[in-house]
Amino acid sequence: xxxxxxxxxxxxxxxxxxxxxxxxxxxxxxxxxxxLIFIRIGEDPASxxxxxxxxxxxxxxxIDSQTLVLGEQTTQDQLLEIISQHNAxxxxxxxxxxxxxxxxxxxxxxYSAVSPxxxxxxxxxxxxxxxxxxxxxxxxxxxxxxxxxxxxRSDISMEGAEVVVLGRGNIVGKPMAAILIQKAKTANATVxxxxxxxxxxxxxxxxxxxxxxxxxxxxxxxxxxxxxxxVIMDVGVNRIPDSxxxxxxxxxxxxxxxxxxxxxxxxxxxPGGVGPMTIAMLLKNTVQAAxxxxxxx
Numbered sequence: 001x002x003x004x005x006x007x008x009x010x011x012x013x014x015x016x017x018x019x020x021x022x023x024x025x026x027x028x029x030x031x032x033x034x035x036l037i038f039i040r041i042g043e044d045p046a047s048x049x050x051x052x053x054x055x056x057x058x059x060x061x062x063i064d065s066q067t068l069v070l071g072e073q074t075t076q077d078q079l080l081e082i083i084s085q086h087n088a089x090x091x092x093x094x095x096x097x098x099x100x101x102x103x104x105x106x107x108x109x110x111y112s113a114v115s116p117x118x119x120x121x122x123x124x125x126x127x128x129x130x131x132x133x134x135x136x137x138x139x140x141x142x143x144x145x146x147x148x149x150x151x152x153r154s155d156i157s158m159e160g161a162e163v164v165v166l167g168r169g170n171i172v173g174k175p176m177a178a179i180l181i182q183k184a185k186t187a188n189a190t191v192x193x194x195x196x197x198x199x200x201x202x203x204x205x206x207x208x209x210x211x212x213x214x215x216x217x218x219x220x221x222x223x224x225x226x227x228x229x230x231v232i233m234d235v236g237v238n239r240i241p242d243s244x245x246x247x248x249x250x251x252x253x254x255x256x257x258x259x260x261x262x263x264x265x266x267x268x269x270x271p272g273g274v275g276p277m278t279i280a281m282l283l284k285n286t287v288q289a290a291x292x293x294x295x296x297x
């Protein structure tokens with residue numbers, strides 16, 4: 001089948017980057033340079049790659065970014081002190097503490113320590129609360145916000161749609177459901193959240209007009225679990241063995257793409273679907289953070 005039902009996350013992310021770059025230029029005309037601080041602890045290979053990609057793209061858009069690399073033995077109190085210093089620095093607009101954190105550091109405490117006005121990841125309880133209450137001025141978590149933008153910019157109607165979110169995590173599943181149930185023109189969906197304790201997941205999925213897969217299990221969603229004409233948003237990032245590749249592994253999503261793509265109305269590839277949107281929404285949030293003092297001033 002032709003690949004005309006693919007949702008091109010790279011292309012849509014590039015459009016958002018252009019919009020963000022234009023906003024950066026307007027801020028610079030007013031003497032404001034958006035500034036983003038990445039904090040990475042230890043040498044987790046995936047974290048190094050993710051932070052590197054985020055920093056590279058932020059600099060391309062004219063955002064002043066800096067990565068602080070801390071040792072694996074950094075204590076929670078030391079990390080809190082570094083966050084406090086950047087909270088107090090008016091030249092810093094965004095602070096991102098890259099997960100995963102070492103076991104001896106409580107991520108709930110760390111994410112709550114970042115000032116809500118600089119929490120460009122959207123993890124602070126204040127921003128989570130604003131999302132739940134549909135209040136303006138907060139930051140949405142980047143991945144679910146990116147999925148939402150993909151749906152909007154692909155002209156996929158959410159009004160009255162049956163949506164299944166696979167996964168109930170704090171980073172994707174819960175905020176995704178909150179975004180889609182809002183009383184808003186680009187939401188108004190009926191959302192079912194499925195998880196590891198859900199009975200008859202396939203029955204829920206077969207009813208869905210839209211499925212957001214964020215369950216963290218490689219190729220979990222099979223063709224016999226969906227109806228013809230479904231819209232699939234694959235958030236998963238899983239590494240599976242593949243003897244044909246140089247590394248001996250390859251990345252796949254939570255969706256059996258080859259089997260489902262021929263029957264889907266629209267589907268995100270993986271990679272090249274949701275992933276690029278996460279970075280696009282992070283940098284959009286950073287510029288929003290830089291704009292707020294200007295607008296309030």
